[in-house]
Amino acid sequence: MATILRDLSYRYQWFYDSISRLAALSVGGEAHFRQLALQGLTIHSDTKILDLCCGSGQATQFLVKSSQNVTGLDASPLSLKRAREHVPSASYVEAFAEEMPFADNQFDIVHTSVALHEMKPQQLRKIIQEVHRVLKLGGVFTLVDFHTPSNPIFWPGLSLFLLLFETETAWELLKTDLVGLLVETGFEVNKHILYAGGSLQVIQGRVDG
Ligand SMILES: C[S@@+](CC[C@H](N)C(=O)[O-])C[C@H]1O[C@@H](n2cnc3c(N)ncnc32)[C@H](O)[C@@H]1O
Structure with a gap:
């Protein structure tokens, strides 16, 4: 599936x-879209945030407005090069999300925006x-991604x-119970909100004891 448009967009x-912006x-609008997964979170200037699969810093640019301690992680060197130019105040790490080069209990918030559907x-x-x-214990995973309308x-x-623009993994995500997966992994899910007629979902899960 997907078309040449996917390659062109990357x-x-x-x-x-x-x-x-169109989506x-x-x-x-984009500014509102980028705030959806951050609603209700308390973010201070020293809140340690990971923007997982940060791409070219599309969400990172909003995260750095609230915290001076933002790290972007992505597997694509080209995206990271663009992110470094676009949002220089964040730190960046080139790595796979499924094998992060971080010690345990490092972050207060892990945010990921429209990336899990690629997995x-x-x-x-x-x-x-x-x-x-x-x-960290009490830390929050917050994500926004596609959902069945x-x-x-x-x-x-x-x-x-x-x-x-997408591949079969995006269709697969529509059939996936993401909340269930988070709960299975040990998150306490305290927010699951649907937007755009249910075609977008925001989930927030907390690491509890
Ligand atoms: C659709 S883009 C989303 C970018 C950005 N978060 C946004 O909101 O626009 C998905 C990003 O995930 C990255 N990515 C895909 N698979 C990954 C993996 N296994 N580990 C890390 N990054 C990955 C891609 O390189 C791409 O930058």
Whole structure:
């Protein structure tokens, strides 16, 4: 699945950003979209945040407005190069999310935005376990990603987007009980909110004792 548009969106930053902005109109625009997963979180200037699968810093740029202790992690050297140019105040690490080069209990918040839908099922499980490992006790995993629409009006738009830009893992995510996976891993899930007719979900899970 997916089309040449997917490659183009990763090759040309302006194209990726334009598509993101267009998609974000379904929730009131990009600035609002980028705040969705941060709602309700207390973030101080020293809150240690990991932006997991940070891409070119699309969400990182909003995280650094609240904290001076933001790390972006991504597997793509090109994305990280762009992130370093775009959001120089964060630190960056090139690594796979399923094998993070961090000690246990490091972060107050792990945030990930529209990235988990790129993972195969086993990889997804491993990543959630890794997130649990690197979060401090009481730390929060907050994510925003696709979800099966509850309002049928949103199906054509989501389907078209997935057909043009995504691969089978995104379709797989629609069938995945992410909340269940977090709970299985040991998170206490205290927020699961749907947006854009249910086609987007925000989940927040806390590491409890
Ligand atoms: C759709 S982009 C999302 C970028 C950004 N978070 C955003 O909100 O626009 C997905 C990102 O995940 C990264 N990625 C995919 N698989 C990964 C993995 N296993 N480990 C780390 N990064 C990964 C890709 O390189 C890409 O930058």
